[in-house]
Amino acid sequence: MHFLSSEFPQSSPEDALFHIIPMPMEQTVSYGAGTALGPQAILDASYQLEAYDGTSYPGELGIYTSEAIDCSGDDESCFSNLEVACRSAYQTGKIPVTLGGEHSLSIAPVRALHATRQDFGVIQIDAHADLRDTYEGNPNSHACVMRRIHELGIPIFQIGIRNLCKEEINYRKQHHIGFLDAEAIYQNGIPITILPEDFPRNLYLTFDIDAFDASLMPATGTPEPGGLFWWQALDICRNIAQNRHIVGLDIVELAPKQELHSCSYTAAKLTYALMGISSAPPESAPLQLIEKRFVK
Amino acid sequence: MHFLSSEFPQSSPEDALFHIIPMPMEQTVSYGAGTALGPQAILDASYQLEAYDGTSYPGELGIYTSEAIDCSGDDESCFSNLEVACRSAYQTGKIPVTLGGEHSLSIAPVRALHATRQDFGVIQIDAHADLRDTYEGNPNSHACVMRRIHELGIPIFQIGIRNLCKEEINYRKQHHIGFLDAEAIYQNGIPITILPEDFPRNLYLTFDIDAFDASLMPATGTPEPGGLFWWQALDICRNIAQNRHIVGLDIVELAPKQELHSCSYTAAKLTYALMGISSAPPESAPLQLIEKRFVK
Amino acid sequence: MHFLSSEFPQSSPEDALFHIIPMPMEQTVSYGAGTALGPQAILDASYQLEAYDGTSYPGELGIYTSEAIDCSGDDESCFSNLEVACRSAYQTGKIPVTLGGEHSLSIAPVRALHATRQDFGVIQIDAHADLRDTYEGNPNSHACVMRRIHELGIPIFQIGIRNLCKEEINYRKQHHIGFLDAEAIYQNGIPITILPEDFPRNLYLTFDIDAFDASLMPATGTPEPGGLFWWQALDICRNIAQNRHIVGLDIVELAPKQELHSCSYTAAKLTYALMGISSAPPESAPLQLIEKRFVK
Amino acid sequence: MHFLSSEFPQSSPEDALFHIIPMPMEQTVSYGAGTALGPQAILDASYQLEAYDGTSYPGELGIYTSEAIDCSGDDESCFSNLEVACRSAYQTGKIPVTLGGEHSLSIAPVRALHATRQDFGVIQIDAHADLRDTYEGNPNSHACVMRRIHELGIPIFQIGIRNLCKEEINYRKQHHIGFLDAEAIYQNGIPITILPEDFPRNLYLTFDIDAFDASLMPATGTPEPGGLFWWQALDICRNIAQNRHIVGLDIVELAPKQELHSCSYTAAKLTYALMGISSAPPESAPLQLIEKRFVK
Amino acid sequence: MHFLSSEFPQSSPEDALFHIIPMPMEQTVSYGAGTALGPQAILDASYQLEAYDGTSYPGELGIYTSEAIDCSGDDESCFSNLEVACRSAYQTGKIPVTLGGEHSLSIAPVRALHATRQDFGVIQIDAHADLRDTYEGNPNSHACVMRRIHELGIPIFQIGIRNLCKEEINYRKQHHIGFLDAEAIYQNGIPITILPEDFPRNLYLTFDIDAFDASLMPATGTPEPGGLFWWQALDICRNIAQNRHIVGLDIVELAPKQELHSCSYTAAKLTYALMGISSAPPESAPLQLIEKRFVK
Amino acid sequence: MHFLSSEFPQSSPEDALFHIIPMPMEQTVSYGAGTALGPQAILDASYQLEAYDGTSYPGELGIYTSEAIDCSGDDESCFSNLEVACRSAYQTGKIPVTLGGEHSLSIAPVRALHATRQDFGVIQIDAHADLRDTYEGNPNSHACVMRRIHELGIPIFQIGIRNLCKEEINYRKQHHIGFLDAEAIYQNGIPITILPEDFPRNLYLTFDIDAFDASLMPATGTPEPGGLFWWQALDICRNIAQNRHIVGLDIVELAPKQELHSCSYTAAKLTYALMGISSAPPESAPLQLIEKRFVK
Numbered sequence A, B, C, D, E, F: 001m002h003f004l005s006s007e008f009p010q011s012s013p014e015d016a017l018f019h020i021i022p023m024p025m026e027q028t029v030s031y032g033a034g035t036a037l038g039p040q041a042i043l044d045a046s047y048q049l050e051a052y053d054g055t056s057y058p059g060e061l062g063i064y065t066s067e068a069i070d071c072s073g074d075d076e077s078c079f080s081n082l083e084v085a086c087r088s089a090y091q092t093g094k095i096p097v098t099l100g101g102e103h104s105l106s107i108a109p110v111r112a113l114h115a116t117r118q119d120f121g122v123i124q125i126d127a128h129a130d131l132r133d134t135y136e137g138n139p140n141s142h143a144c145v146m147r148r149i150h151e152l153g154i155p156i157f158q159i160g161i162r163n164l165c166k167e168e169i170n171y172r173k174q175h176h177i178g179f180l181d182a183e184a185i186y187q188n189g190i191p192i193t194i195l196p197e198d199f200p201r202n203l204y205l206t207f208d209i210d211a212f213d214a215s216l217m218p219a220t221g222t223p224e225p226g227g228l229f230w231w232q233a234l235d236i237c238r239n240i241a242q243n244r245h246i247v248g249l250d251i252v253e254l255a256p257k258q259e260l261h262s263c264s265y266t267a268a269k270l271t272y273a274l275m276g277i278s279s280a281p282p283e284s285a286p287l288q289l290i291e292k293r294f295v296k
């Protein structure tokens, strides 16, 4: 089933602004963790969405859902398969929207974008910093993905973090990595402008759905309490998209559960909302609302 | 089991202010969706409630739980069975409290109230506008129920909506339907007075439990993130009940799940709280709190 | 939804051989046990059945599904409501098919049949003997229902039992109650003729679904391993129906579970198969097969 | 993850006897049924298998797991994508092993095999006959797939059926379709030779996992009691493979569930066992055991 | 597995500031309620925690996890076993951290602390007042535990309550018990100083996890909507710990569920965070943040 | 809660023939596998058992349930804690009944028995041979436990196996280990005498509950289809106990699941049945039944 098939026919890759790319990658060999089932669950749930996302009709710009990336090989071959798909999207001015799968996969669309020699930064919305050098001996682990990205020389900014280790705290400090952690959002609300003025104009957005509060998103590997609620997440994404362009994005770490179809649906709705934000003209954000919010 | 049987004996219909009416209607013939199991799950969970709802003791005014409405026939015969039960409640000055079942059922208590020639309006608390003309070819669908009600010439007001389609947006505009959508509540809080001054004094309240945030109420057909939390919902209901009378109400769309007894319990607790708000003297609302709230 | 609504329209009570009577009785006040949800789950699942039950088309004889019996009062008032419904069925030559609900409910259809002054016996298919005098202080408990029936002077026969207490063993011996226990079925197979020659020609059949093996029917209050599998259950029911008439029946103790729709479906399929056996001409049983079976 | 990656590296397509082809096709647009998640769940569970299947080491003949077939288009485009993959397998003498997904998909590997102009028959192991002309208006429904195959002029044989409708009974009779239904297996055991002497020497095997008893395989769309247990299923497959060649196969209709990882594992183990049977030299079956079995 | 075994080795009792004491007590004999499984589930989930709790590294002060308390006897013998373990902790200046199990168990660590003749008060964070004299005939019920504690002459303070009965309201008034109920927190936020100036300097903290909102913590016996979210809970605990010492604590009433590992993890994370707050120097709280919060 | 507390009071260790020893050991550090929750789930479920096990009243010989063994240390310290408890039971002529927990724990009761210098053999009922030298680098893994036992020079016999690897097949052959594998039981039934004449008269019985068919026991780490059903398991255990004494036993690998309370109950019922078989006078077995069975 292609994304939002209840509302829009499958576009050709050429006619679609959005290339939905299912990436059922799950490194951990333990039995039954479940992120490999995430992309399909998002596609299934997208059937229940409306064409209208509350602000605009992003589907009218065309959606093409590719077949699932081959994840049967080793890490590097998985990444490389995804990289090919993303490169082809970037080269034709499309927005690749990768559905995970484990967070480790983000290295691939980022590498593909890096190869275009565009200037860009990566926004990570996540409960975890993912800045370790290795994790359980694996440098390709989901817990290391932002480290790998940062090592490519790409600026990163972290939002929603509420679980990190000493190594990650040190790396952050040493490398002056920008962040807006979850407790600060609780204590002070969302600032008028999240990103520093000199952060690149082009953004790649990686949204680890464990950024959501554990109450809203229990269907993930390591749910963390104290996270984002729905409107906060949208506010944050609109905020970073002010005067900037989101040129690629991924939604990762959904591990669907039987009684929690609400989680699969929420991931699908988030995907569509991010597509809307990515394609909105920069001036469309309701500025006066943002001001009010801050006063609160 | 009758409602709140742990605290109050079953009253006779004559001695009870509240007539609880189980309505296990589920149109969609797909296997296992589950709203038909909603009424029984609310009755079961009500056993865990206290007589005190946090403000008053509504059960002291008498609760009569009727047997379940016969939902074995076609839509119209289901509606008509419920209409009979509600009419009998209205005629003796009782408050019918229908437990759903699909949202489509609300047409029946509304028709019964309409037949009394009283002036009244309908408050809908829901994630969805339910204003379509038909849905999957069915004009009696839960997605059309507010359209059907509005077509009877009854004023309606919508609260908590966060998913609607173009047809519904247009219908709203064309017919000047009042609303307080979910994002506005997030951005601006609850206004001092929700309802317009000229909205009727008598209210029928239909509460689709998907109005709650998907984190609090995953046990429903189409849970939506970005919805109401508990105290917000109570605040809203107390707010609309200021200087007005709730003369009938329904709680619909619970689809109970095994591991989520919290949802069945929350629906039962909501039912009892709405009974308390419906029977409270108008002056009982803690006004100074409401003011404080708005300042926030 | 009425029983098997995908294949047959709702008949009028007069035109239907079968009166399906939902009886959502659940005495135990503990939170969430779930037999009260059984009848609705069977009705929902019946939508998936075929008109053909593998042998005949019982639905062609007419099915009328009544609304659910009012179970909001005390035990005796529940029983009495069901008794009225069954009496009306018997008086017009119909077969009442009660869907439970707790096993305790069987006293009602038996009392109604007893009131007709017909000679009949009761066949109980169950994992438990249900022959206690009282259970947790309650003589109306599901664990006492066969004792209550036997005390009315009605002959009973028990099949599939594999859990009983000393009191029940003694009662069985003292009153020469016939039985075919589960271990005997495992060790020796099903005998050519289960019932003693002098057992009454008219039968009331009560099928507690925990008679099935715990692997096939985990969705019940006290699942027991070592029970019946599907074809064994059908064989047994056809066997007792040889040269006898099943004039009323119930299927009790389903406590539906989210991931186990197989159990609700199996209960629905059993209900329909028992309707087929009840309405088959006595000679229809495939005799030669039964012989073969025994040789095995 | 590729099939059985804990024991064998991914082979190249050229070096692998088995081509595992994930086919996450799910036509029914209803929300959350789940067969689309089947292929991934089988691949995940295969990690727990041993290289030894109890009889042989089929993995030593090479396993290649392709990426998932693109199922985002309409029925015909899904089929056609799978057909291409199977044709390429057949042309190089490989055995395509398609993992479903809905049963409707079987038309594709059968068409691809038909195109080779080989003489072959199709063995269907299933609870349902799948012989309808259309189902809910759709001739490509899973309930019609064997009809579509038979209409191509290919001989079919059905095993394990226990739910069919009048139309299907008639079609069977009219077209002299061979079968060994579930009740016959219960009553008489497995015959020494299941297939008629003149059935083709080459077989395509389609195994709908609802052929298993509902106790063993509740994780499917329409589980049916009275089905096959594990060793019976293997016995049957070894029996049909006597003196014949299985040249292609599929395992369909797994709808994985959270608490029932046993079902995903059983489907994976079945897949591997069928690979073993398909690649065993015809004489390898333990003949004397089969004889003993029949005596029983 | 000992608490947080992924980060710290098991300390000896002498070297550990924290004595984790699993207490799988579950009085209610009903089948399958599940709090007896709580302690083990917290220990299992603690494996996923980091050494850093967001503020400090409490594990560096040493953690000793004792074996589970013997709960096979009657209530009093269970309490007495736990009392012994706690007394031994207090006597050596350690902080006992009891993992429940039912709330009734709190009487034991409180009694043990009382026996030290220290002056202290008890902070209860809970959805329920637990102030009944008896419940279902049992004075040791979880619904009576705070009454039993208060009757020992120990000052108590209640936070987060949103469900109580008339008897409890009266007891509160009569005995001038301090409280900060859940609705007040919603309406007014958290006050700068929660505890009255004259409340004892030493605190025993009992945290019934149903104090959390039902959305965040459905895995408990009686989840209640309208409760605390994560950061609110931490704010409250830091607030009460200002200028005071937490000398013992318990986390009770987790009833783990299969699909809700988020709840077990949240309980483990709370346990560790409370250990951090208990061992922080009083001046460590971020005062300026607290002020900001109140302005909000 | 102690074992079977609904029927028997806790005995003192001295007065009890059976010492129930909960052993919540779970080596694998992966999150949420669940065997650590097994012992408590068995104790909880035992509340539903009857005093009569279908043959005798084993509880009348006294049951003492000890507190859970401390499993917070490394493997060896866990084993050693259990060994102490078992030694104390053996020394006073009691039967230790250990509830697991992972299968690896069986080494401890066996070592304790070995230390008594009694002559005995070990019967393993399991789906897996557990004869590897190491597994994932760990010689104490559950997959190695029978190898470790056999290396002590203790005779072993394996029943129900249906999943093993080449290394295990070779070890079996080399060391002439006796077995009765699952497929042989399916094909030929249970032999009149399972154990070789020269197998020791004293037996230690270790029952891995994955020996049961996956349909009956999905709540375990690696459920395998093709296993034992209830009466087969009892038959086998009675068979081996003919003319021999079971002097100690364990039931391991239950990983309880929310919707599958049937599995916890089945494990509890098995425990009690094995206690009955262990304490029955050797002549009590129904010999004529066993003969009949074989004829079948």
Ligand SMILES: [Mn+2]
Pocket (backbone or CB within 6 Å): A103, A126, A127, A128, A130, A142, A208
């Ligand atoms: Mn991440």
Ligand SMILES: [Mn+2]
Pocket (backbone or CB within 6 Å): A126, A127, A128, A208, A210, A211, A253
């Ligand atoms: Mn994360």
Ligand SMILES: [Mn+2]
Pocket (backbone or CB within 6 Å): B103, B126, B127, B128, B130, B142, B208
């Ligand atoms: Mn609605």
Ligand SMILES: [Mn+2]
Pocket (backbone or CB within 6 Å): B126, B127, B128, B208, B210, B211, B253
């Ligand atoms: Mn809605």
Ligand SMILES: [Mn+2]
Pocket (backbone or CB within 6 Å): C126, C127, C128, C208, C210, C211, C253
């Ligand atoms: Mn029973």
Ligand SMILES: [Mn+2]
Pocket (backbone or CB within 6 Å): C103, C126, C127, C128, C130, C142, C208
């Ligand atoms: Mn019964």
Ligand SMILES: [Mn+2]
Pocket (backbone or CB within 6 Å): D103, D126, D127, D128, D130, D142, D208
């Ligand atoms: Mn099929």
Ligand SMILES: [Mn+2]
Pocket (backbone or CB within 6 Å): D126, D127, D128, D208, D210, D211, D253
């Ligand atoms: Mn089928």
Ligand SMILES: [Mn+2]
Pocket (backbone or CB within 6 Å): E103, E126, E127, E128, E130, E142, E208
């Ligand atoms: Mn409490």
Ligand SMILES: [Mn+2]
Pocket (backbone or CB within 6 Å): E126, E127, E128, E208, E210, E211, E253
């Ligand atoms: Mn509480």
Ligand SMILES: [Mn+2]
Pocket (backbone or CB within 6 Å): F103, F126, F127, F128, F130, F142, F208
């Ligand atoms: Mn084992």
Ligand SMILES: [Mn+2]
Pocket (backbone or CB within 6 Å): F126, F127, F128, F208, F210, F211, F253
């Ligand atoms: Mn095993």
